[in-house]
Amino acid sequence: MTTAALTAGCALLAFSPTLCLLFHLAYSKANLIIIITTSAFAYLVSTVVSSLLWLPVPASSRDNPYILMFPSIAAQFVTRAGFVWLYHKVEHSVERSIRRHERSEERARAEAAAARRRRRRVSSTEGDANNASDDDAEDEPPASESSKLRLELNDWSSSLAAGTGYGGMHIIFLYGTLLASEANNVGTLYQPSCEVMPSLANSAVISHLFS
Template sequence: MTSFALSLGSALVAFSPTLSLLLLFAYKKAQLVIIVTTASFFHLLACLLAALLHLPFKSLGLGVQNIFIIVPTSVIAQSIARCAFVHGYHKVESVIEKSIQKHEEQNNSSESDQGGVSETEQLKLELNDTASGIAAGVGYAFFHTVMLYGTLLASENSRMGTLYQDSCTFMPSIFNSALMAFMFGILDIVWMLLTFYGMRRYNEFKEGNGAGRRGSSPSRNEPVSARGSTDFDWSFQINHLGGKMALAIMVVTHFAAAFATLPNQTFALNGCVVALPSLAFVTIVTCAIFWFYCKKNYLPQGQQQRIRLATSRHVD
């Protein structure tokens, strides 16, 4: 049986990105816990969709070559599930905002006398793309880690000895898989944030031809060439990443991360020597793209104005 220290350490490595954010950030707020749970369910739907997409190819008997069908179908299924989740979130968000607006109209006089930030304003602040995107990424990544790593962790604790495989002869499989689960956990969170960003910008572009949601004017920081341009949705400029480009980056980097793990299957010995550095490289590049291209412009104009207004009221 694998030692308790190795099992515990590997589990902490694998689940650290999701559990740390869940415990420190999401679990204190009921609406974020709901988002975490719903995103987890959408990952299960992605697994079901991937299985259905792969089903027609099952009888071909391709052997090892089957991974070149499994990987694309899985990536496509997960990308569809992310976009479907964010689309549903936007629908629910619009209903909540209308309900909040109606509540404010009914209680405007009583809340205005209290000063500070009201409960409805606080709810508006908490329902922003950053908080919701992180919470959704945590839920999606957690179940991805469970599916990717949980079964191996359970089996290792019920067998005699520690499993070593030809794909990584110098490292226990439980730790090798933990490292991959750790990096995929980070990637799942970033991919969900990119999906929130991309879907929001894509919807804004459709509704206002790039001018912003609900008829808002373009940001003064937005490049002049991008305002009203049909090319803005595919823009790849720092702090002005287009919506479709963000979604494309999410899909492409997911393909890159998935194919980075193939040496574990295709190499006769020690494929992890190539797979782990390749996956780490994809993780770093994906995080860097998000940081440099989305960080300053991540929240839409309406949410930025809402935060500034609430901050000014709190200071006053």
């Protein structure tokens, strides 16, 4: 019988890299959570497309690994390319929005400066001129205003977030089903290709390395 210790240990081994990246890297940043969710959804779409491509294959030909492998590779390629295309499109949209904000802020500052120059021209006393120059210094916006609006969409953390989404969803499909089926099984499953290690432990190591 598969013991609880074996099940818990293999589950921790398989899911620990993904959970560590999720909680220590992406949990505090909303944009990284969105990237993880989107990449996981892209992998889910690729599996659905692969299943749809396998439906027309006759049952007599499904033992051929090449017939099953190439549709899956094509589905993975198309969905990953679509994810990258969507990612860059969102990134460019965010950059355009920031540039529009910066241009509007520059126009507002230019109009305010022109208004202050008009006030200085009509002012007749030195005290009024000093007050106008003080207004120039006070009305300057903080230099970090535009930088606060920038999202880190093209750095190492975004790459790790995308990989975490793909890897996490792949592990759920690859290992989650095996873990659920073996949790309350009567015996421990071994494969003929690896008779010295249970399938739970073998698949946990593969999932750990993949993630």
